[in-house]
Amino acid sequence: MYKLRARHSITFLSFFLIISSRGQESWIDTSPHSGLSELRTDFSFKTLVSNNSVKSITGTLKRLNEAKQYFDEIFNTDLDFAVLFVENEKWGKHAYFPPPGLPQAIHGNVILGLDKSVLSITVEETIDRLPEQHQAMLKPVYGDDINLDLFYRDILSIHELAHLYHFKEGTKPQRKWLQELFATMSMYSFVKEKSKNAYNLMNTYPEFVLNSGNRMAEHKTLKDFEEKYVQNLSPQNYEWFQMQFYQHARSIIDSGDRHILERLHNFLINTDLDRTARLSDEELSLRLKKEVSTSVSDILDTWMYR
Numbered sequence: 660m661y662k663l664r665a666r667h668s669i670t671f672l673s674f675f676l677i678i679s680s681r682g683q684e685s686w687i688d689t690s691p692h693s694g695l696s697e698l699r700t701d702f703s704f705k706t707l708v709s710n711n712s713v714k715s716i717t718g719t720l721k722r723l724n725e726a727k728q729y730f731d732e733i734f735n736t737d738l739d740f741a742v743l744f745v746e747n748e749k750w751g752k753h754a755y756f757p758p759p760g761l762p763q764a765i766h767g768n769v770i771l772g773l774d775k776s777v778l779s780i781t782v783e784e785t786i787d788r789l790p791e792q793h794q795a796m797l798k799p800v801y802g803d804d805i806n807l808d809l810f811y812r813d814i815l816s817i818h819e820l821a822h823l824y825h826f827k828e829g830t831k832p833q834r835k836w837l838q839e840l841f842a843t844m845s846m847y848s849f850v851k852e853k854s855k856n857a858y859n860l861m862n863t864y865p866e867f868v869l870n871s872g873n874r875m876a877e878h879k880t881l882k883d884f885e886e887k888y889v890q891n892l893s894p895q896n897y898e899w900f901q902m903q904f905y906q907h908a909r910s911i912i913d914s915g916d917r918h919i920l921e922r923l924h925n926f927l928i929n930t931d932l933d934r935t936a937r938l939s940d941e942e943l944s945l946r947l948k949k950e951v952s953t954s955v956s957d958i959l960d961t962w963m964y965r
């Protein structure tokens with residue numbers, strides 16, 4: 660009887676192991692993968708490409724793998740995800756939303772461009788028309804031709820990867836600005852600590868945008884950002900917000916609070932709207948102060964536009 664019961668428990672246990680390992684696999688949405696070919700790499704995550712002109716992706720992949728190791732250690736996990744490299748022409752078929760070539764991460768997939776991103780093309784054209792002195796800070800970092808995908812693809816892919824670490828546990832954060840701050844703080848911390856030779860690639864373009872002021876931003880309040888987000892802000896206005904978050908992320912990480920990323924990660928998960936009610940700004944500020952840091956609640960309390 661006892662033996663029989665033991666055997667039953669083992670069967671029961673293995674049933675759950677199978678279920679839970681299936682559960683882990685199902686986190687990655689494989690529907691965008693169809694029609695892509697798998698690239699053999701030394702890394703634990705799956706890499707898929709939409710064509711074979713893959714010579715420019717080696718450095719990007721290597722840095723993503725280093726970022727994965729860094730984030731896995733901080734967030735105490737071994738995140739499973741897939742990286743897709745998709746050319747602009749096939750973007751609509753494999754990516755979740757436009758614009759072609761701009762990194763995005765959702766449902767366990769990091770989707771990156773194989774061609775120059777449409778955003779880089781547009782911004783590079785604008786920069787090309789500026790007087791030479793405005794280009795002077797960009798050329799030593801992004802090359803004489805100013806290749807902005809060194810920022811938009813190679814650096815932002817790390818920001819996107821960081822999003823997967825909270826999306827895995829909950830996809831409805833209390834505020835969009837908080838999830839963007841988290842991804843940018845994670846990216847900044849990784850590059851600063853583990854990929855120092857990419858620091859200027861990460862920092863120079865934001866400096867350039869911040870120096871150019873507020874004239875591209877029609878909407879400037881955090882409420883605007885929540886309500887309009889990517890869909891209803893112009894690309895320049897959305898970027899203006901992201902650069903403000905970058906500035907805050909940089910000063911928070913530079914201040915040297917070693918466990919702030921874990922605390923913010925836990926906060927995003929514990930207060931996810933799937934399991935908690937929406938907090939008012941006052942409640943959010945109090946809880947951020949208590950559970951994360953005043954450096955984060957200060958962003959909400961002292962945002963310069965109301």
Ligand SMILES: [Zn+2]
Pocket residue numbers: 818819822838839842
């Ligand atoms: Zn983001």
